[in-house]
Amino acid sequence: MASRTEEFDLRFAGLDQWSDADFLMALWEGQMRAVASVGPILQDLAAAANGIARRLGGGGRLVYVGAGTSGTVAWQDAKELGGTFGWPEQHTIVMLAGGLQSAPNEFNGAEDDTDLAARDIQQNDIGEHDAVIAIAASGSTPYTVRAVELARERGALTVGICNNPDGSLIKIADHGIFLDSAPEVVAGSTRMGAGTAQKAALNILSTLVMNKLGRLFDNLMVGMRAENIKLRDRALRIVCHIASCDEGRAKDALSQSDFDIRIAVLVANGHQVSRAKEVLGLSNGNLRAALEYRD
Template sequence: MRQGGLGARPRTETVGRHAAPLDQLDGEAMTTALIESQGTALAALRAAQTQIDRAIAMAASVMRRSGSRLIYCGAGTSGRIALLDAVELKPTFNWPDERLEVLLAGGAQSFYEAQEGAEDDGASARAALIALDVSANDVVVGLAASGTTPYVLQAMETARERAATTIGLANNPGAPLLSMVDCPVLLDTGPEILAGSTRLTAGTSQKIALNTFSTGLMVRLGRVYKGYMVDMRATNAKLRVRAVTIVSDIAGCDDDAAQAALDATGYDIKRAVLVAAGATPDMAARLLGEVDGNLGAALTRLAGA
């Protein structure tokens, strides 16, 4: 039992049952044990699929509103995983900066170096959310492997007080975080092969869960069409080549026509697809505006014009 009334030790703080302790394994046996321990993450994800589906649906219903924001919150490894997921939304889906926030216990410096005591500073989480003026137009996603991190718990409590939609990811059954959010996601990865090192299996499960959540959310928001990243920002040579491929594949044109459409639209892939399909740049912009940026719907309107 832990002191201070915290109850039983979280499972992620105990050593998993393996053939032998990690430090008693030699060579390939050690790497095999480390790799195989990660399989628990996938099993946990499959068990949590219904909860993740619900999180995507709840978030999408809020994020369709103008000015709504997606806010991630975490400490330590969980916070770094949240930040990693968040920063990919801009280049991959052209998600606006003003509609994305990441609250990392200890601030940006915590991404590179652990900040002692930062995860216990619930007051700073509350202050940060109040400063953001969090409201019913926001979705706040909190991650904590233990599910007991004060910084994250206070963030979620503050978010709920202010009517935001809250989603919580934790790796221990019965974790306080799971009981205080609108949509709990339990990633029951069990004990770690290295006791308490939640950057391992728990961290893997959180990374996959956020990949699934954020990508699914962007799909629901119309930022994916037939498996293509149609809102991608073509910010380098590789991505510009990819943009040509996307436009030519969707519009059914050759690469030269796709390139011309991209040049005419400032490398706006959705508009370029419509131009390659017969629209003028202005018409493409108008069609997309009429259907909230949904490329499939815009193509249907163009075909019927």
């Protein structure tokens, strides 16, 4: 039996002959249904985030696993964690079947390669300190399913996200999550509804994890890397806001701290850089806890 993402939805019979307005409306409604599918699984995402944060807080790595569209969605989420939250790249692993640089035929074919999944798990030494987030629209992609099976055998925490209620990922992962994004408007084109639902779910999941690891203060990205003019200006505003200081003091603090926002806030509040680093370390990188720290 075909997975739900492969179903032919008869509501869209004759789609290729619809007017532009009706065609686009159908696609837009499909995207809205996809985003709406995340609402009912927020508690599942919260439970997964708590488990992931515990592993990462203990020094573990965040591992993304996927193939095809799901793999590239996972890769995008992983890639953005460093710049947005300052999450270290050495603590992020992306296992994308075939790799981003592979030729189209290799990229598509790699999703069936369970031996490749085993090699990738072995080479990355996935273990009990790590947290694995695996994504597959069908929930049955051989590469992804095998990677989760092996990661769990090795003691890693596993989260499986799919768009099929009968997907194997739901059954084999510690946290199996079903995104009810409905059959695709363009049958089987999971880059559309399923991909949008996955992106929204990952955005929410990884942001909550980063918050639990102290990478936010209020709604501000205090772990952010200020690597260009726009981000340096943002860093300046953040330090001014949290430390309640003027721009001159904030600029000096940022300069002393190599534009590490959390260190800069502590420096602007009167700490020497070395002490600020010590206090932040004792607070597990959590700025709010560091500001409240007392010897």
